[in-house]
Amino acid sequence: MSTTKPILIAGGGLASLLLAHSLRRSGIPFKIFERDASFTFRAQGYRLRLSPEGLDAIESVLAPETFQRFWDKCGKTSGSGLTQLNAITGEPIPLPPSPQTTLTSRNGKVVGISRGDARKIFAEGCEEHIEWSREVTGYELTPSGDGVHALFADGSKSPAGALLIGGEGIRSKTAPQLSHNRLKVYDTGARGIHGQAPTAAFAGLGEGVFILRDDTSHPAGAVSLITNVRPGEMDDPNVEFGWTIAGHPGVIAAPNDNYTIVGKPAADVARALARNWHPRFRALVDNMNESEAAFWKITCSTPTGVPEWENEARVTVIGDAAHAMTPAGGIGANTAVRDAALLGRLLREAGGEVEGVTAEYERVMRGYASEAVGLSYGAATKQFGVRIEVGATPTV
Incomplete structure (x- = not known):
């Protein structure tokens, strides 16, 4: 300069x-x-x-050897898009094609990294x-x-x-x-809970990116859980996979409307939301690491x-x-x-x-x-x- x-x-x-x-x-x-x-x-x-554009942007900034270390830290999941399942029955729910259902970013893989x-x-x-x-x-x-x-x-x-x-x-x-x-x-009114669970809890899903959707259990609207099950870490008992539950406005409420609360209060709300789910899906929530549970608000420009x-x-x-x-x-x-x-x-x-x-x-x-x-x-x-x-x- x-x-x-x-x-x-x-x-x-x-x-x-x-x-x-x-x-x-x-x-x-x-x-x-x-x-x-x-x-x-x-x-x-x-x-x-990481989208193709996001991954390209990161690669354009990092030195080649640094990007290689970044790439090695990324998880790579097979599959071209989301699989949506009924959270209660376990049956597939078709998803229309959209930019949000085609998730691969490089080499035919869904690529992600912990923040x-x-x-x-x-x-x-x-x-x-x-x-x-x-x-x-x-x-x-x-x-x-x-x-x-x-x-x-x-x-x-x-x-x-x-x-x-x-x-x-x-x-x-x-x-x-x-x-x-x-x-x-703007605060959209929609709310979510982020959680993590040991890899064993995800055995009922298999490899892929999944949305578990529940349209009937909650009068205020639908609840969905999204997670990415990465094959390379499935057999490691020391690894936890993350998931995020999101609900329509009015479905998810933190105690005393305090969305800074973390831990057991958030975990308890998540378990209540999943109480009617199929056992292989409920395992993700029932076996969660309570200390990692956290509320969040869904906002938008x-x-x-x-x-x-x-x-x-x-x-x-x-x-x-x-x-x-x-x-x-x-x-x-x-x-x-x-x-x-x-x-x-x-x-x-x-x-x-x-x-x-x-x-x-x-x-x-x-x-x-x-x-x-x-x-x-x-x-x-x-x-x-x-x-x-x-x-x-x-x-x-």
């Missing part, structure tokens, strides 16, 4: 770390501000299924540039306009950076300031796509801060890593200049991300029964 000012990155999630990895390889200075005290402060979330493993690889060489327990609450430009400060929850601010990249997720404070509140996130705002040359946003998505099809995380790869490439190609970089990034990102938001929301309306009314007030 023609300036010694670093790139400032708010948030230490997957997209932020992949961007940082890209900047490090390009020799561009950077600083990450993460609100948590460490990577182990919170659970890393459920497993990430914790991905985060660890992306963070390699970047750890010394992370400031922990630093929650970004906004930004201010320098009086000369040649830099930007990140503002923190404790009232302090960072030294001036060349750019600020908001990657703090759905509760980003950078996004509403930058977009003048055009970037919105404006379904029409990423809005336009007046470009600020010194500030932009990536990942969920720019385009929050429902979990349908795993589209959100794959779009986030595309953001990181795109912005990192543009900064490298800028050859020391920042003028025009954020404008070009936002132009390209709006195209693919708006399409992704539409696909994600469309799938969620069918899978979770959600609907965001035009003109509704954002609830996140």
Whole structure:
């Protein structure tokens, strides 16, 4: 860069770390501000299924030997798509062809990786540039306009950076300031529970990606469980596979409406939801590791796509801060890593200049991300029964 000012990155999630990895390889200075005290402060979330676009984006950033280690960490499952089964009877339920039912990304395999493993690889060489327990609450430009400060929850601010990249997720404070509140996130009302169980509990399914659907047990709507059974680890008693239960609005409720609760209270709700299921499916929930159970809310950006705002040359946003998505099809995380790869490439190609970089990034990102938001929301309306009314007030 023609300036010694670093790139400032708010948030230490997957997209932020992949961007940082890209900047490090390009020799561009950077600083990450993460609100948590460490990577182990919170659970890393459920497993990430990689789309062809997401996998290509990651490969474009990592060095060949690093990508090989990333690839070796990935699980590879045979099959071209989802298998949907009636959770009560065990009978197959046909799925219409869609982008969410064709899941293979490379070599005819469904490819996935735990978010914790991905985060660890992306963070390699970047750890010394992370400031922990630093929650970004906004930004201010320098009086000369040649830099930007990140503002923190404790009232302090960072030294001036060349750019600020908001990657703090759905509760980003950078996004509403930058977009003048055009970037919105809605609580769809649908809820989920993430859990894990020993591989032996999955023996009744076999290899593949499965949706177990229950349309009749709960008056408020349907419940479904999705899981990926990977063959290479099926016989390892030390491995746990993850699953996610999701329900229509009103089906899943946390005690006292507190969705930060983890452990037994979440596990108890999951078991109650599966009480009428076929024994070979109920085993996934009955044998779960209670300590890993966690509630989550299903959120989404404006379904029409990423809005336009007046470009600020010194500030932009990536990942969920720019385009929050429902979990349908795993589209959100794959779009986030595309953001990181795109912005990192543009900064490298800028050859020391920042003028025009954020404008070009936002132009390209709006195209693919708006399409992704539409696909994600469309799938969620069918899978979770959600609907965001035009003109509704954002609830996140």
